[in-house]
Amino acid sequence: MTLEQSLPICIAGTWRQGGGERYATCYPATGEPVAWLNAASLDDVEAAVQGAHQAFLHSGWAQRKPHERAAVLLRIAALIRERAEELAQLQRQDNGKPIAETRALVASAAGTFQFFAAACETLEETITPSRGDFLSMSVYEPMGVVAAITPWNSPIASEAQKVAPALAAGNAVVIKPAEITPLLALQLARICDDAGLPKGLVSVLPGKGSLLGDALTRHPLVKRVSFTGGTRTGKHIAHIAADKMMPVSLELGGKSPTIVLDDADLDHAVAGVLYGIFSSSGEACIAGSRLFVARALYEPFMARLSAAAAQLRVGDPADERTQMGPLISAAHRESVERYVALGLAEGGRLRLGGERPRGGMFDHGYFYPPTILEGLGNQQQVCQEEIFGPVLVAMPFDSEQALIEQANDSLYALAAGIWSRDYKRAWALGRKLQAGTVWVNTYKQFSISTPFGGWRDSGLGREKGRLGILQYMEQKSLYWGMNEQPLAWAGVEAGQ
Numbered sequence: 235m236t237l238e239q240s241l242p243i244c245i246a247g248t249w250r251q252g253g254g255e256r257y258a259t260c261y262p263a264t265g266e267p268v269a270w271l272n273a274a275s276l277d278d279v280e281a282a283v284q285g286a287h288q289a290f291l292h293s294g295w296a297q298r299k300p301h302e303r304a305a306v307l308l309r310i311a312a313l314i315r316e317r318a319e320e321l322a323q324l325q326r327q328d329n330g331k332p333i334a335e336t337r338a339l340v341a342s343a344a345g346t347f348q349f350f351a352a353a354c355e356t357l358e359e360t361i362t363p364s365r366g367d368f369l370s371m372s373v374y375e376p377m378g379v380v381a382a383i384t385p386w387n388s389p390i391a392s393e394a395q396k397v398a399p400a401l402a403a404g405n406a407v408v409i410k411p412a413e414i415t416p417l418l419a420l421q422l423a424r425i426c427d428d429a430g431l432p433k434g435l436v437s438v439l440p441g442k443g444s445l446l447g448d449a450l451t452r453h454p455l456v457k458r459v460s461f462t463g464g465t466r467t468g469k470h471i472a473h474i475a476a477d478k479m480m481p482v483s484l485e486l487g488g489k490s491p492t493i494v495l496d497d498a499d500l501d502h503a504v505a506g507v508l509y510g511i512f513s514s515s516g517e518a519c520i521a522g523s524r525l526f527v528a529r530a531l532y533e534p535f536m537a538r539l540s541a542a543a544a545q546l547r548v549g550d551p552a553d554e555r556t557q558m559g560p561l562i563s564a565a566h567r568e569s570v571e572r573y574v575a576l577g578l579a580e581g582g583r584l585r586l587g588g589e590r591p592r593g594g595m596f597d598h599g600y601f602y603p604p605t606i607l608e609g610l611g612n613q614q615q616v617c618q619e620e621i622f623g624p625v626l627v628a629m630p631f632d633s634e635q636a637l638i639e640q641a642n643d644s645l646y647a648l649a650a651g652i653w654s655r656d657y658k659r660a661w662a663l664g665r666k667l668q669a670g671t672v673w674v675n676t677y678k679q680f681s682i683s684t685p686f687g688g689w690r691d692s693g694l695g696r697e698k699g700r701l702g703i704l705q706y707m708e709q710k711s712l713y714w715g716m717n718e719q720p721l722a723w724a725g726v727e728a729g730q
Contacts, residue, residue, distance in 0.1 A: 239270065240252075240256055240270050240271050240272050241269050241270065241271040241417075241420065242271075243271060243272070243274060243278075243416075243420065243438055243439070243440055244420065244423040244424075244436065244437050244438045245274070245278050245281050245285065245437050245439075246281055246282050246284070246285020246286060246288075246289070246433075246434045246437055247285060247289070247427075247432075247433030247434040247435075247436075247437075248285075248433075251272045252271065252272035252273050252274045252275060252278055252439075252440065252441070253272065253274065253275030253277050253278050254272055254273030254274055254275040254278070254441050255272065255273050255441075256270060256271070256273075257270070257271070257272075257273060257413075258270050259271070259328060259414060259415065259416065259417060260414075260563075261327045261330065261599075262329065262330030262559070262560040262561065262562055262563065262599055262600050263330050263550060263551050263552075263559060263560050263595060263598075263599040263600075263601075264595065264598050264599055265564070265599065265600070268327045268328065268417070269417060271416065271440060273413070273440055273441030273442065273446075274439040274440055274441045274446055275441075276445070276446075278439060279408075279439060279446055279449045279450055279453070280453075282408050282437035282439060283379055283408060283450070283453050283455050284455070285434045285437065286379040286406035286407070286408055286434060286435065286437060286455075287378065287379050287406070287455045288434060289406050289432055289433065289434030289435045290376070290378050290379060290405065290406040290435070293432035293433070293434065293435060294432070295401075295404060295406075295431075295432050295435055296375075296376045296404035296405070297404075298404075300354045300355050300356075300357060301354075301355045303354050303401070303402060303404065304351040304352070304354045304355040304402070305351075306401075306429055306430055306431055307347045307348070307350060307351035307354065307398060307401065307402060308347070308348060308351045309429035309430060310347045310398075310425055310426060310429045310431070311344045311347035311348040311351065312344075313425045313428055313429055314340060314343055314344040314347065314390075314422075314425060315341075315344045317421075317425070318337065318340045318341065318344070319337075321336075321340045321390060321418065321421060322336040322337040322339075322340045323336075324417055324418065324421065325339065325340065325389055325390060325417075325418050326551045326552065326559075327417075328389060328415045328416075328417045328418060329386055329387065329389060329414075329415045330551050330559045330560045330561070330562060330599070330600070331514065331515075331551060331559055332551045332553075332556040332557065332558070332559045333551060333552055333553075333554060333556075334554060334556075335513070335514065336551075339388055339389075339390060339391040340390060340391075342391045342394070342680075342682070343390045343391050343393070343394035343422075344394075345682055346391070346394040346395055346398045346682050347394060347398045349398075349682045349683065350398040350399045350401075350402040350682075350702070350703060351398075351402065353399070353402060353700050353701075353702070353703050354402035354403070354703060357374070357703060359371065359372060359373045359374060360372045362711075367715065367716050367717035367718075368713045368714060368715050368716055368717070369713070369714040369716055370711065370712070370713050370714075371711070371712050372709060372710070372711050372712075373709075373710050373711075373712065374403075374704060374707040374708070374709055374710070375404075375707060375708050375710055376403045376404030376405045376706065376707055376708075377403070377405055377457040377458050377706060377707065377708055378405060378455065378457045379405065379406050379407075379408065379453075379455050379456050379457060380400045380405045380406070380407055380408075380456065380457060380458040380459070380460065380706055381407075381408050381409075381410060381447075381450045381451065381456050381458070381459045381460070382396035382397055382400065382407055382408070382409045382410070382460050383410045383443065383447050383450070383451075383459060383460070383461040383462070383463065383471075384396065384409065384410070384411050384412060384419065384462055384463075385412055385462045385463045386411075386412035386413075386414050386415040386562055387514065387517045387518060387519075388514075388518075389411065389412070389415045389417070389418035389419065390418040390419075390421075390422060392462055393409060393411065393418065393419050393422050394422070395682070395697055395698065396409075396460045396462075396697070397409065397422065397426075397436065399697075399702050399703045399705065399706050400460075400706045401426075401431070401435065401436075402703050402706075403703050403704075403707045404707075405435075405457075405706055406434065406435045406436070407435065407436050407437075408436075408437045408438075408439060408450060408456070409422075409423070409436065409437065409438045409439065410439045410443065410446055410447050410450055411438065411439075411440060412443070412463075413440065413441055413442050413443060414562065414563065415562075416438070416440035419440075420438050420440070422436075422438075423436050423437070423438045443463075443467065447461075447467075447471075448470075448474075451471050451474045451475070452474055452478075454478070456480070457480065458480060458481050458482065458483075458705075459475060459480065459482045459483075460482070460483040460697070460705070461482065461483070461484050461485070462485040462486075462519075463485075463486070464486065464487060465486040465487040465620075465645075465646075465691045465692075468484040468486040468693065471484065472484060472694070481695075481705075482694060482695065483687070483693075483694065483695035483696070483697060483705055484693040484694045484695065485519065485686070485687055485688065485692075485693045485697060486519070486646075486648075486688060486691060486692050486693040487519055487620040487622075487646055487648070487691065487692060488519045488520055488521065488523075488620060488646045488649055488688065488692050489523055489524060489617070489618065489619070489620055489644050489645075489646045490510075490520055490521060490522050490523060490524065490646070490648055490649040490650055490651070490669065491522070491524045491525075491640075491641040491644075491650050491651070491667070492506075492507055492510055492511075492522035492524070492525055492526070492650065492651035492652075492653075492677065493525075493526045493527075493637065493641065493650070493651065493652050493653065493663070494507070494525070494526070494527045494528060494531060494535060495528055495652070495653060495654040495656075495659065495660075495663075496528035496530050496531055497654055497655045497656055497659075498531070498653035498654055498655065499653070499655055499675070500531075500534075500535060500538060502653065502675055503653035504535070504538050504539050504542055505542075506651065506653060506673075506676060506677045507522060507525060507539060507626075507651075507653075507677070508539070508542055508543055508546070508604075509678055510522030510651055510677035510678050511523055511525075511604075511624065511625075511626045512543065512546055512557070512558060512604045512624050512626075513557070513558075513678065515558045515560070515561055515602070515623065515624050516621070516622065516623045516624035516625060517561065517562060517566075517622055517623065518622075518678070519620075519622075519648060519692075520648055520649040520671070520678060521622075522626075522649070522651050522678075523620075523621060523625065523626060523627065524612070524617055524627055524629070524641075524644075525626055525627065525628040525629065526629055526630075526631045526637055526640065526641060527628065527629070527630055527631070528630070528631060529630040529631065529632050532628075532630040536585065536606075536608070536628060539606070539628075540585050540586045540606060543586055543587075543604040543606065544586060544604070546558055546604050548591060548601060548603055548604075549595065549601075550595060558603075558604070558624065559601075560599040560600040560602075561600045561601070561602055561623060562600065563600055564600050566600070566622070566623070567590075567600045567601075567602055567623075569621075569622075569623075570602055570621055570622070570623035570624075570625060571590075571602070573616055573619070573621045573623070573625060574588050574605060574607070574616075574625060576615055576616055577607045577610060577614070577615075577616040577625075577627065578607075580610060580614045580615060581609060581610065581614075582607045582608065582609045582610040582614070582616070582627070583607070583608060583609045584605070584606070584607060585606040585607070585608050585628070586603075586604060586605060586606040587602075587603040587604050587605030587606065587624075588603075588605050589603070590603075591603055602623060602624055603624070604624050604626075605623075605624055605625045605626070606625075606626045606627075606628055607625065607626070607627045607628070608627070608628045608629070610627055610629065611629070612629060612640040612643055613643075614627075617629075618644060618645070620646065634663065638663070638666050638667070641667055642666075642667065642668045645690060645691040646688070646690065646691050646692045647668045647669050647670065647688055647689035647690045647691075648669060648670055648671070648688035648689075648692035648693070649669050649670065649671045649672070649673070649688075650664075650667045650669040650671070650672045650673070651672070651673045651674075651676075651677045652664055652667075652672065652673070652674045652675070653674075653675060654674070654675070657674070660674045660675070661674075668689055668690075669688070669689065670686065670687045670688040670689055670692065670693075670696075671686060680698075681698075682698050682699075683698070683699060683700065684698060684699060685697070685698050685699035685701075685702065686698045686699075
């Protein structure tokens with residue numbers, strides 16, 4: 235297939251052209267097209283959901299023994315590993331992340347399918363303590379058709395975190411990838427086909443979320459939505475779900491505090507703060523974008539941090555040495571620049587960065603350098619709103635009580651980081667921070683075995699973890715009568 239030809243999309247097990255407008259996905263490092271495809275249409279949404287419903291009812295997937303479903307998930311994991319380099323290079327082109335990072339994301343996706351294969355095979359149902367003349371038990375059953383709406387910043391890893399547990403639970407899945415990064419979701423659907431997953435259980439709907447995601451969420455046959463993305467969209471989905479009485483998982487925005495206490499190991503703290511905000515070019519919901527440093531350490535720490543940030547390698551995502559690639563689009567870079575300008579207008583000053591790099595690839599791609607703002611208070615707009623770029627706002631603090639109040643003073647509560655040699659002190663502080671995840675002397679480390687999610691405007695529900703599969707199942711209780719005599723209330727005696 236040539237670049238000019240449109241890629242087919244997967245609708246209920248059939249690969250065909252989408253019914254929507256033709257558009258290009260572009261490489262953020264150059265702005266040039268990577269592939270063309272036709273977006274899905276509303277008719278495609280209907281076909282995908284109806285096909286998924288029929289596959290759920292008639293493919294036998296939901297009725298397979300857990301170890302049989304697990305075997306297919308393990309084949310999916312094996313095929314991801316087999317095609318790992320191809321997938322990593324495609325993701326590099328799809329969203330501009332450095333190749334070292336996309337390789338890690340592909341490996342994560344394979345590990346996710348492997349993990350949920352094990353979770354599926356070992357999930358236990360329970361006989362509950364008896365409270366009468368009956369045997370009571372609790373069992374779990376698949377929901378039917380679920381929707382997985384995924385973001386542009388970590389394709390395939392995000393898809394895997396939703397698709398793997400949903401399939402493990404016995405459901406059918408309709409994937410709505412971000413409009414600008416659909417290629418990895420399409421490849422995942424191919425892999426599911428090749429692994430022997432029954433046709434129709436996975437569909438992929440590229441195109442505008444405001445049209446397709448909305449229709450998918452509203453569809454009466456969709457029994458659950460798992461969404462990762464912006465808070466505004468997440469709240470919209472939550473309103474629709476409330477009208478449908480439908481459960482949702484929402485992993486939304488963040489404005490995560492990272493804290494350097496006065497007893498921190500500075501080598502570890504500098505490295506961790508850099509990684510927390512500038513890896514992925516800051517395009518991460520858990521980015522440590524608010525930095526609080528003990529005042530006694532502030533100047534020496536900031537000097538070291540700024541010097542190290544200035545040495546980060548910004549450039550070609552295909553280069554093995556690159557640490558920061560481009561931002562996802564020209565429009566997103568302009569949004570980041572507006573926030574930096576706002577921070578300066580609010581009285582902040584630049585410690586580092588703040589201007590586009592120039593020359594060569596920089597003149598064509600959407601690059602932005604590591605940027606550090608200081609001189610601002612936690613109430614300023616740039617300290618409260620998610621920038622989603624490589625912009626760190628640094629602030630000194632004088633007491634731990636003031637620190638806790640400022641760190642928790644946010645609409646968001648997704649993650650936080652603490653740097654201290656005193657683990658008892660870090661433990662006490664970590665328990666007081668309002669966040670779904672707290673890292674101590676590390677940052678932005680993940681495990682598929684550990685639940686993840688946020689509080690407040692950072693979302694609802696949890697993904698990952700052994701019991702993450704239960705997010706995609708309905709719980710049912712069964713009672714088995716063990717009484718020798720008929721129920722006394724009816725006044726019927728045995729033998730009459």
